[in-house]
Amino acid sequence: SSSKSWSYYDNGYALAGSVNIYGGSQPKLTIQPGNTIKGETGCSLSVGNGSSDGGQLYAVGTATDSITFTSLNGEAGGWAGLRFYDGSDYNSSSSLRYCVVEKGNYNIYSSYTNQPTVNWSTIRNASSINVYMYEQATSNIESSTIKDAPIGLAVRYQSNPTLVNVLFENHSEACVRHYFYSYNSYNATVTYSGCIMKDSQVGICYETPDK
Numbered sequence: 001s002s003s004k005s006w007s008y009y010d011n012g013y014a015l016a017g018s019v020n021i022y023g024g025s026q027p028k029l030t031i032q033p034g035n036t037i038k039g040e041t042g043c044s045l046s047v048g049n050g051s052s053d054g055g056q057l058y059a060v061g062t063a064t065d066s067i068t069f070t071s072l073n074g075e076a077g078g079w080a081g082l083r084f085y086d087g088s089d090y091n092s093s094s095s096l097r098y099c100v101v102e103k104g105n106y107n108i109y110s111s112y113t114n115q116p117t118v119n120w121s122t123i124r125n126a127s128s129i130n131v132y133m134y135e136q137a138t139s140n141i142e143s144s145t146i147k148d149a150p151i152g153l154a155v156r157y158q159s160n161p162t163l164v165n166v167l168f169e170n171h172s173e174a175c176v177r178h179y180f181y182s183y184n185s186y187n188a189t190v191t192y193s194g195c196i197m198k199d200s201q202v203g204i205c206y207e208t209p210d211k
Helices: none
Strands: 004-006 013-015 019-021 028-031 036-039 045-047 056-060 067-071 082-084 095-097 099-102 106-113 117-119 122-124 129-137 140-142 145-155 162-164 167-179 191-193 196-198 204-207
Touching: 019 028, 045 056, 056 067, 095 099, 099 106, 106 122, 122 129
Parallel strands: 004 028, 013 036, 019 045, 028 056, 036 067, 045 082, 056 095, 067 099, 082 106, 095 117, 099 122, 106 129, 117 140, 122 145, 129 145, 140 162, 145 167, 162 191, 167 196, 167 204
Antiparallel strands: none
């Protein structure tokens, strides 16, 4: 794959199939401010594919011209969201700034990576989990809002995200769900600083799937 830039387009962009960003040259997809990216059912925008197949997503809006990732059909769960896999941090980095990521089953999913870095963004209206740090995910989220879903953030399998000045609100199950296992080496941790959790069923929930 080669690097691409999606210029501003009034009608935005529709993903008729999943877009996968990876390759030995660490290709970058740059999305210009003001764009709306709409995914069809089951489609995702994925970064990385294996330990040495890097890839980068650079979606940097502005305070007055954000970038929106959403479902084409307008329904929560109407697409598969942004996904960051092993390799997305191999000589690679991804940045989401002044973005709205919404209406996926998981809006942002990360596994075996420290990407993406999220700043000044809103992550909302997932049908299941707004942000899922599945395995050995260590992303940073700062000065952002996570809201309006069953679960705000789920962490498991040695994931260790850092959250700074993040507002969680309106989650019907929990703002944060930790999965804890009897074999402690698999447990996840979260580093919080200046975070607020409100208007939700539970703030932080600890679940033991293997009990």
